[in-house]
Amino acid sequence: MTPCDKDLLYSIRMRAERGGSHLSGAERIGSALDVERMAAALARRAMTHPRGCAESIRITVEALTGEPQCARLPELTTLTVSDYRHGRELAGRCLERCGVAPPVVARAIDLLSAGAAPGGVSMRGALLLDATTGERLDPDPARGVRVSRMDLTALAASELAHQLRTVGLDNPHVREALILAGKVLLTPGIIAELCWSDDPDYVAGYVAAAAIGYVRFPQLKPAGEECGGRVFFVDRAHFELAAAIEFLQRTPVLFDRVGLIRSPRLWEEWI
Ligand code: AMP
Numbered sequence: 001m002t003p004c005d006k007d008l009l010y011s012i013r014m015r016a017e018r019g020g021s022h023l024s025g026a027e028r029i030g031s032a033l034d035v036e037r038m039a040a041a042l043a044r045r046a047m048t049h050p051r052g053c054a055e056s057i058r059i060t061v062e063a064l065t066g067e068p069q070c071a072r073l074p075e076l077t078t079l080t081v082s083d084y085r086h087g088r089e090l091a092g093r094c095l096e097r098c099g100v101a102p103p104v105v106a107r108a109i110d111l112l113s114a115g116a117a118p119g120g121v122s123m124r125g126a127l128l129l130d131a132t133t134g135e136r137l138d139p140d141p142a143r144g145v146r147v148s149r150m151d152l153t154a155l156a157a158s159e160l161a162h163q164l165r166t167v168g169l170d171n172p173h174v175r176e177a178l179i180l181a182g183k184v185l186l187t188p189g190i191i192a193e194l195c196w197s198d199d200p201d202y203v204a205g206y207v208a209a210a211a212i213g214y215v216r217f218p219q220l221k222p223a224g225e226e227c228g229g230r231v232f233f234v235d236r237a238h239f240e241l242a243a244a245i246e247f248l249q250r251t252p253v254l255f256d257r258v259g260l261i262r263s264p265r266l267w268e269e270w271i
Contacts, residue, residue, distance in 0.1 A: 007031075008032055008063050009029055009031060009063070009064045009068065010029065010030055010032065010034075010035050010061055010062060010063055010064065011027065011028075011029055011060075011061070011062050011148070011149050011252065012028045012029070012030060012038045012039055012042065012059065012060070012061050013025075013026075013042075013061075013062075013148065014026050014042035014043065014045070014046060014057060014058070015057070016046035016049070016056065016057045016058075017054065017055060018051070018052050018053070018054055022124065023046065023049055023051060023054055023055075024045060024049045024054065026042055026045060026172070026176065027151070028041075028042070028151050029064070029068065029149065029150070029151035030151075035061055039059050043059065066251075066252065068252035068253055068254040069186070069252070069254070070253075070254050070255075070256045071182065071256075072255065072256075072257035072258070072259060073156070073160065073178055073257065073258050073259045074178065074181060074182055074185060074213040074214040074259050075259035075260040075261070075262065076174075076178060076214045076259065076260070076261045076262065077212075077213060077214070077215050077216065077270060078169075078215075078216045078217075078218065078262070078263075078264040079215060079216070079217055079264070079265065079270060080218070083219055084219040084220055084221050086219075087205070087219045088109055090267055091109075091205070091206075091215075091217055091220060092109065093267075094207040094212055095108075095192055095194060095207055095209075097212070098192045098207075098209035098210075098211055098212065098233075099131055099191050099192070099233075100191070100192055100233045101131060101133075101134070104129055104131055104132070104133070104134040104233065107129065107134045108194055108231040108233070109194075111231065112194070112196065112227065112229045112231065113225070114227065115227040115229075116141070116144075116229050117141060117142045117144075118141060120227075122198040122227050122228055122229050123141070123142060123144040123229050124142070124144060124146065125138075125143050125145045125146040125147075126138070126144045126193075126230035126231065127141070127144050127145075127230070127231050127232070128145060128231075128232050128234055128244075129231055129232070130234055130236055131191055131192070131233040131234055131235055132235075132236070137234060137241060139245075144229075144230075145232070145244075145245055145249070146248070146249055147183055147184060147248045147249070148248070148249050148250070149249070149250060149251065149252040149253065150179050150180065150182070150252070150254070150255070151253075152175075152179060152254070152255045152256075153254055153255070153256045156255050156256050156257060156258055159258045160175065160178075160258045160261075163258060163261040164261060166261070167261055167264070173202060177206060178214055179255060181193055181195070181208035181214050182214075183248065183253045184248070185208055185210055186247075186253060187232075187244050187247050187248055188238055188243070189234055189235055189236070189237075189238040189239025189240065189244060190232045190233065190234055190235075190239070190244065191209060191233050191234070191235045192207060192208065192232075192233045193206075193208045193209070193230060193232050193233070194206075194207055194230070194231045194233075195208075195228075195230045195231075196220040196228045196229075197221075197228045198226060198227060198229065199228070200223070200224050200226050203221050203223055205217055205220030205221065205228075206220075213259060213260075214259075218264075
């Protein structure tokens with residue numbers, strides 16, 4: 001490797017397709033010396049995806065223009081649920097406690113379970129809902145808003161892996177969702193997030209909000225269901241759409257501290 005600017009940080013992003021549709025996506029932030037290793041790891045991930053080997057992989061490497069914002073990851077709590085209906089009921093109660101109006105909670109759950117993009121399929125990004133009125137604010141209903149340019153420092157990554165291992169959650173799903181939710185909660189005017197995966201085999205999901213951290217539900221959808229997605233709930237009084245989209249998509253955030261990772265508990269023990 002030729003000498004390069006060791007102080008520059010890079011965003012390294014991967015998107016892979018198979019059979020003409022999205023297969024895998026992930027991203028990292030690293031120094032010039034990390035780029036080769038991180039890009040190779042992302043390519044390997046696309047080539048060894050459980051749903052099959054990628055047919056096309058696009059890896060983008062871009063130097064960051066500004067200093068990343070440093071922050072702490074949210075705390076993680078797992079709430080034990082008996083099935084996905086119970087999970088949705090408790091997720092709804094969490095959202096209501098954080099200021100989302102009950103009809104907006106119901107609308108969010110309906111949108112995610114039906115597929116919020118045109119044609120009843122999952123969106124590529126997140127949808128934005130006014131937490132009081134339920135009005136949809138994302139400008140492109142198929143794409144939604146993509147959260148990008150966030151990662152952990154090496155030290156925070158090893159601390160997080162260690163803590164997640166103690167509760168049996170050290171996997172890319174949880175790690176990456178926690179990082180994404182951490183960035184979402186730093187966005188002015190976003191008061192909460194609801195997520196479950198569009199992967200038919202991955203039925204866990206979460207609610208994240210400043211007051212409760214990242215609250216994980218082992219079941220938030222029935223096995224085999226293909227629809228999933230993310231909803232960001234917005235307090236319009238403190239929200240500016242263009243600034244929020246710019247922050248979510250472009251401002252680099254590096255988490256250098258880890259929040260508490262709690263062992264699973266019942267709603268009654270937690271509340
Ligand atoms: P996943 O957790 O990767 O299974 O993604 C679940 C859903 O979250 C996807 O169907 C998208 O709607 C949404 N999503 C995935 N990645 C992002 C992202 N980077 N930013 C915003 N929404 C996303």
